Amino acid sequence: MLLWLILIPLIGAGLVPVVAKPYVRTVAYAATAGPLALALYILGSYSFAAGAPEALTRVARWAPDLGLTLRLSMDGVSAALVALTAFLGPLCVLGSKTAVTERVRTFYGWFLVLQAAMTGVFLARDVVLFYVFFEFTLVPMFILIALFGSANRRAASVKFFLYTFTGSVLSLAGLLSLAWYHAAVLPPGSTPNAGTWSLALSDLALAGRAMPANLQGWVFLALMAGFAVKVPLFPLHTWLPLAHTEAPTVGSVVLAGVLLKLGTYAIYTLVIPLVPDAAVAFAPAVGVLSVLGILAAGLMCWVQTDVKRLVAYSSVAHLGFCMLGMFAFNRSGLQGSLLYMINHGLSTPALFFCIGMIYERYHTRSMDELGGLGSRMPAWSSFMVFFTMASVGLPGLNGFVGEFLTVKGAFEAGALPGHDGPRGGMTGGVLGPWFAAWAVAGMIVAAVYLLYMLGRVVWGTYHAPSEHGGPHAAPHSASHGQAHGHGHGHGPDEPAGGAHTGLPTDLSGREVRVLVPLAALCLLLGVYPAPLLNMFADSVDTTASLMQGALRRAEQVRPEAPEAGAAAQPQSAGAGDGAAGSGAEVDAGEGEGVEGRR
């Protein structure tokens, strides 16, 4: 069954070049609706409360001597992400109906390949398979941006490819080092398969945990090099705004919705289980970068004039929350981080869809040229406000639950002086209340830039480019019967956009059908996140237990170190930064100190 999730889009991609042109989109619908139906069936019939169901695990021995087995499996986390991928698929096909009219076969062919590759990443339980799928998402995305993007698409696609590929090369190196360590260094018998070549995640995890601390640190850095770029973790984000801005709408939707999650998912399923001690050691640094990303990217959003670029930067800030929660290593943080992946995968794609609909009509994304659409497009504006509020983290919509839990996790991953009880409250860890405080400050910044965007795009008096120029504009003057139309353009009351793009002034029924499912899910997951929380619970439990162990090991190392002599009790070291207000920097220093001492 899992294989079909990957095969159906691939079969579709195979059919796209050969069917008659009018049926290309039909094939694409079928090839995206199939996995969606399958995913819904899986969600409906399996419980993920006790880990990956047996029925949803598939192992094919391929070259056992080289450790090359193909393992696909689906636990609660991958199920949710696969469902998200499958859910966005048909919406993308529906949403691109009017935007993509040329080279339709190329577009949908590569789009379906992309869907298959992304699904594959979430299902792989095998390092090689994982890596192949992970890398293979690059090619279709590169092509989608390079062929279907806007003016600066060349540079954007190249930069996208260069950036993420270079990083993932290092990740591969990290994975290979682990495999080599498992095969060549671990004494046989110390773990079940030690001394043999294996690329199964479970084996490598044991190898990673057996590694000495400094080695784990290097492997951590190598792995993160690839995955942090994908996330993107500040300051490795600079490919993202350009790629988003230039990508076609569907490209941005998939990029924000799923592709970024490959990074966080990889960190969750690979980095943290493989090298937990190094993850603990580096967690303060990652926490600082996450918080910096939340704040700095937020401020950068605020000075954008290109609305798509603004939303792109907001992804950097949002994913900062996701990383912060994950590196809190407690149940709240991990649950929040996983929820955040799904929630961000709904609200941000929805915003990109909204912006795409505007771009199709006005051929601009500049908030200087375009604004006040509230009076012109009330339905569109309602959706825009709704999704912005989801993005801003308004309680009752989906964004809040994840954001609250990540912040809660970060808060509790420290100690409050006198109250670091294990029951309910503080869990201990290497972040703490100060990280949470800065992240919450980031929520203020989010309100600033997102309302700034609404204020310019939705509210205010209507204004649009006087002339629909630009490389993509249809030859519109003829259709308006204005021979000299270029100079005059549209009067403010003339229904702009519609006449020459074939789109109505406000949303068409098709566009409403794209947005309504997204809005419904945003609302549903905002008021009833329980299904997702329950799906994640088992995986989160495993990871949290593992990480609490790693945290305890780190605590034991600490007193031996000369600098930590003052902090004789490990608990009071954590307590100090909670109360004294020494803040993030101290925590980071501590983390690096631990690393250096090993």
Add this chain to the structure above:
Amino acid sequence: MLATMGLITGTAAGGAALAAAPGAEALAGAGGVAGVSVSAHGAPLAVLAIALLPLLGAALCALTAPLRLGGKLPAWITVGGLAAAFGLTVLMHSGVSGLAAGEALVAHGYEWIAFQSGAGPGDRFVAPFGFYLDSLTSLWMLFVTGLGCLIALYASEYMEHDVGLGYARFFVAFNLFVFSMACLVMADNLLLLFLGWEGVGLCSYLLIGYFYKKPEAVAAAKKAFIVNRVGDFGLLLGILTIFGVFGTVEYAALFPKLAAGRDALGEPLAAWVGWVVPLLLVCGAFGKSAQLFFYVWLPDAMEGPTPVSALIHAATMVTAGVYLIARMFPAFTLDEQQWVLGLVAASGAVTALWSATIAMAQHDIKRIMGYSTISQLGYMFAGLGVLTTTGAAFHVFTHAFFKATLFLCCGAVMHGFAGQLDLRRLSGVWWVKGWGIIGAAMLVGCLNLAGFPFTAGFFSKDTILAQAFVTPGAAWVGWVLLLTAGLTAYYTFRVFFRVFVGPVEYHPGQDDHGHQGDDGHAHSSQHGHAGGHGHASGQFHPHAPRWAINSVVGALAVLSIAAAATYFVYPQEHGWVGKMVGHSTAAFAAPGEHHSGAHADPHSDAHSTDLRSNGAAHAAALGTFLGFDPHAVMYYVSALVGAVGIGVAYLLHGAGRRTAATAGADGLLRNPLVALVHRGAHRKWYVDEVYHALITLPLWVLGHVLHLVDRLLVDGLVNAVGAAPKLTGGRLRVQQSGVLNGYAVAMAGGIALVVLLVVFMTN
């Protein structure tokens, strides 16, 4: 009444005796397990409906837009839904008022956010969608739903020019607001309170920005949301700290722990909890209730339609901060010194005076009411700070009615005179035909606000004033508030004497309802108003209010008089409001409430949830007012101060005034010193400018700098790296082939490097 009570008590999880920790623990356990099961019974469902009816109303109103259901249907949906919600609230109230002091009902809907948050079996984070019903809840909900219903009726007429345009949008947000407010007030946990808290912020944003074609409205809406978010920063961190310390966010489990001073593990609390938690909560309260440093959003919020100003920005939402402090009062009394409460008192007093001075120099009557709201909220906070939660809640209650009356009167004027709000351009409105009810209601509202004897505002303000003088060390708060009372009487009657009495003269405003769009102008011309500069002539006919506006304003005026009567029922417990507050977690036996003849207070023992307040110790140092018992003489003093204020207003703005634009006060302004002060107050003491220069501008510049760094430095480096393979493979298709060659090299190199590194490190 008894029947209803039985229904609710019989089906809810049961009452919690807050004083008795074990009992409440049991309830917490039951509540936690209960989950969805309670909804099987009828009564809790009915309680949930108080919040869900407005939500349904919002959904129905939203549907009318795409279905093109014209007319005033959204208004009638709203009025009907809110009337039903009010009816249910009355039933709920009769159920709750049968409870003993300190007891509450908990009605669980479902578990909103719940998950295993720790390794132990009991470590669950649970934030239910459930309601905690005690008399404080009931007090707030009564005026939220009641006023909501009345103001919706008023709005049905007020917003009629937008029928088919923004009418549905207005009522969607209106309903959503009542839903959010209900969640805020009735929540049984802090996270659901936060949902309501942010929800009312959203609705406030949407409604302030209702006239979205006006740049001022858009800016004001944004400002309101962002300033509130700054406050929410504190509230959210406060909630996190509370969970970190106490291991729960549910009231039923939290209050016993607070009362006992024990954390999640049953250990005594660390000293910092006693001030950090209240301080963080206060930060949220200051934001929502527009207190010092945060108040700047509220005057600008007057850009919203007037019914919104009346409901959200005067009567209900802005009192959420008072509610939060009252609800969480046990957290505020954890600390022996209670210095956070001292801060609240000081900030309340300063806010009251500060905004009163600004109100004195404004010309826009709606803004004056806005500033007066901030000032009155200052009174409420001062009341909380000097430990009279009863006084604060009583002032919230009376203020809700009389300030709504005042706003709705201003709104009627705005509605009738094409948006005119300048007190120099209107005069003698009461004497214009058809404006009798509005004029009379305005007088009632002004008397209340000015604290005229025997009005409701008089009694509630007096409670706070007297307590301020009684509380040791807070006498200066009392003096500041007394001075403010005089200023309040002055600026209130300045409006009344200028606009509602005197010679009849009116100039229509520039637009209708703040509409600057095409629709607004079209409407104005329909009224025969050409250009907006006609003198009171045949060209412009004021648009007298019709039945909806008149009846609502009249009813509110009556209610704001009747609110005074609640002071005389239950005299043993400081009136009806006092009884309600006394039976809730906000109960506090303030020092001095035990003394004084008029305020005989035998109830403190009955429900003293506060284990720390040492009444005897405080009693030794009770303050006096110039040697008199403050409770005994404050009636006379505040009446005198109010009368002086009204008298000065009459002399400067009423006596002998012949035109709308001039008044006796103009003579004073010729004095350069007075003119300087007036100018400062008129420009709002330049606070907005200072904030812009100190906060907004630096952050904006920082954003640009970061963006520049991002594009030039970080991106530049990457581009430089990217350019290297481009140069080596420099041909026409350089972009692709060159780069891909580079990748192959980079890939091989990278892998080799890392593998070598690892091998090297191991050996």
